[in-house]
Amino acid sequence: MQRLLVLGGGTAGTMVVNKLHRKLDPSRWQITVIDADDKHLYQPGFLFIPFGTYQVAQVVKPRRRFLPSGVELVFGEIDVVDPNACQVRLCDGRTLGYDHLIIATGTTPRPDQTPGMLGPQWRRSIFDFYTLDGAQALANALAGFDGGAMVVQVVDMPIKCPVAPLEFTFLAEAYFRRRGMRDRVELTYVTPLPGAFTKPIASAHLGSMLDERKIALEPDFMVERINPETRTLISYDEREIPFDLLVTVPLNMGADYIARSGLGDELNYVPVDKHTLLSKAYSNIFAIGDANNIPTSKAGSVAHFEVDVFARNFCEHAAGQPMSGRFDGHAQCFIESGDGRGMLIDFNYDTEPLAGSYPVPGVGPFGLLRESVPNHWGKLAFRWVYWHALLPGRPLPLPAHLSMVGKHRPPTTSQSAPMQE
Amino acid sequence: MTVTTIGEAHVHIDAEGFLTNYDEWNADIARGLAAAIGIELTDAHWKVLKFLREDYAEQGETATLRRVSTRAGIPVKELFALFPGKPAKKMAYIAGLPKPVGCV
Numbered sequence: 001m002q003r004l005l006v007l008g009g010g011t012a013g014t015m016v017v018n019k020l021h022r023k024l025d026p027s028r029w030q031i032t033v034i035d036a037d038d039k040h041l042y043q044p045g046f047l048f049i050p051f052g053t054y055q056v057a058q059v060v061k062p063r064r065r066f067l068p069s070g071v072e073l074v075f076g077e078i079d080v081v082d083p084n085a086c087q088v089r090l091c092d093g094r095t096l097g098y099d100h101l102i103i104a105t106g107t108t109p110r111p112d113q114t115p116g117m118l119g120p121q122w123r124r125s126i127f128d129f130y131t132l133d134g135a136q137a138l139a140n141a142l143a144g145f146d147g148g149a150m151v152v153q154v155v156d157m158p159i160k161c162p163v164a165p166l167e168f169t170f171l172a173e174a175y176f177r178r179r180g181m182r183d184r185v186e187l188t189y190v191t192p193l194p195g196a197f198t199k200p201i202a203s204a205h206l207g208s209m210l211d212e213r214k215i216a217l218e219p220d221f222m223v224e225r226i227n228p229e230t231r232t233l234i235s236y237d238e239r240e241i242p243f244d245l246l247v248t249v250p251l252n253m254g255a256d257y258i259a260r261s262g263l264g265d266e267l268n269y270v271p272v273d274k275h276t277l278l279s280k281a282y283s284n285i286f287a288i289g290d291a292n293n294i295p296t297s298k299a300g301s302v303a304h305f306e307v308d309v310f311a312r313n314f315c316e317h318a319a320g321q322p323m324s325g326r327f328d329g330h331a332q333c334f335i336e337s338g339d340g341r342g343m344l345i346d347f348n349y350d351t352e353p354l355a356g357s358y359p360v361p362g363v364g365p366f367g368l369l370r371e372s373v374p375n376h377w378g379k380l381a382f383r384w385v386y387w388h389a390l391l392p393g394r395p396l397p398l399p400a401h402l403s404m405v406g407k408h409r410p411p412t413t414s415q416s417a418p419m420q421e
Numbered sequence: 422m423t424v425t426t427i428g429e430a431h432v433h434i435d436a437e438g439f440l441t442n443y444d445e446w447n448a449d450i451a452r453g454l455a456a457a458i459g460i461e462l463t464d465a466h467w468k469v470l471k472f473l474r475e476d477y478a479e480q481g482e483t484a485t486l487r488r489v490s491t492r493a494g495i496p497v498k499e500l501f502a503l504f505p506g507k508p509a510k511k512m513a514y515i516a517g518l519p520k521p522v523g524c525v
Contacts, residue, residue: 237505265488
């Protein structure tokens with residue numbers, strides 16, 4: 001009997017188990033998932049909670065419901081992985097052995113990593129929206145906000161769903177306009193990146209969208225600490241940004257047991273081969289989804305495309321054969337831009353987000369890197385797709401690898417300025 | 422990719438001026454690159470550059486500020502003082518390494 005242990009029953013862990021369960025012979029394989037609780041969260045939905053568009057019941061369901069029968073689900077906090085003994089120890093002392101380990105415990109916002117963030121102003125004037133209770137608390141704060149300086153700020157990269165802070169900003173701007181108080185709110189977007197987003201063409205496009213909405217952009221801002229008394233963000237190079245309401249995206253880190261087990265980098269992400277997701281240190285450990293260190297977005301779409309390639313690779317690897325699939329870093333994100341419109345971006349390790357239409361060239365219905373109503377409905381429809389097709393691992397009519405069909409590369413690709421300037 | 426001259430040496434650089442060949446770098450070139458962006462290298466700078474070079478050789482990618490701070494024990498605040506403005510980019514530039522890709 002081969003024992004496959006999957007750490008984490010979130011988006012990546014659930015999808016991979018559903019795929020592998022169909023491929024692996026149940027008389028020869030025992031599959032076990034470990035997670036801390038039975039709450040599967042639809043994290044893309046958190047973005048809509050502060051504006052009252054979604055309620056909690058729409059984004060939380062039991063994990064068990066999305067795992068096939070025959071797969072064991074163990075609840076417990078992971079204390080440590082001993083990769084030499086091939087064992088996982090839980091905090092309550094239980095020990096589980098494995099032949100193959102898949103790490104899928106994701107990434108978590110860590111407000112404790114920025115001095116002054118967790119303090120008297122936490123959830124009074126400082127909020128996050130990447131946690132369910134954070135998003136709910138922010139809904140109350142926004143409803144009671146009567147104007148002033150609202151700052152949306154990203155502590156450091158990488159973060160999960162890197163477009164969400166921009167989406168939140170666009171939605172907030174539309175929300176204040178709808179409430180007739182836009183002129184009383186001064187909006188600022190603060191980022192450690194040199195521009196609005198990571199890749200040049202998308203960054204320029206999103207930057208001009210901030211501009212059109214009169215949202216100030218403060219780039220290259222690496223926060224050192226927050227002064228809760230004066231309600232000010234302070235950077236390492238001593239710039240200061242005061243706020244009345246701060247919506248922060250705290251430092252994101254992988255789970256602490258990964259550090260305790262000696263399996264992580266400085267942010268507790270597991271170093272893996274970027275095409276196969278196999279650990280660089282152990283030949284029977286993979287890390288999938290947000291938990292690994294591959295250079296693409298931390299996002300559910302990435303986990304989805306990864307799993308498509310990974311499931312077959314895993315079977316080959318377990319059978320002692322070379323892995324034939326190569327993941328290309330494919331990511332796809334709907335970007336809400338407010339007023340019932342949205343954008344779509346599609347990119348991978350080698351190709352940055354470009355304009356065009358998707359999936360059918362010239363037709364769409366989705367527009368790449370431009371705002372449209374269908375993109376917004378695509379985003380809302382995605383919640384249904386997530387629960388009913390994505391998690392159960394049903395095939396979606398979208399290829400795992402990025403396609404250039406329907407994409408336009410501008411004649412002159414913008415380049416950053418040389419260092420000397 | 423183009424070839425440029427730094428001091429006596431001919432090196433390959435990308436569109437932003439970052440060296441593209443790990444082995445073409447040496448201490449003289451580092452001093453030349455640093456001078457081009459107005460930095461005079463001290464022992465404190467060299468400690469950072471040495472770590473970056475060694476870490477790149479092991480990891481195959483340029484360390485982020487956070488990695489330099491946790492692995493080499495040099496506080497981020499000090500990195501901002503040594504390489505003002507855009508420390509991650511400037512450190513990589515002088516160390517003859519690719520721009521860090523931490524941002525995706």
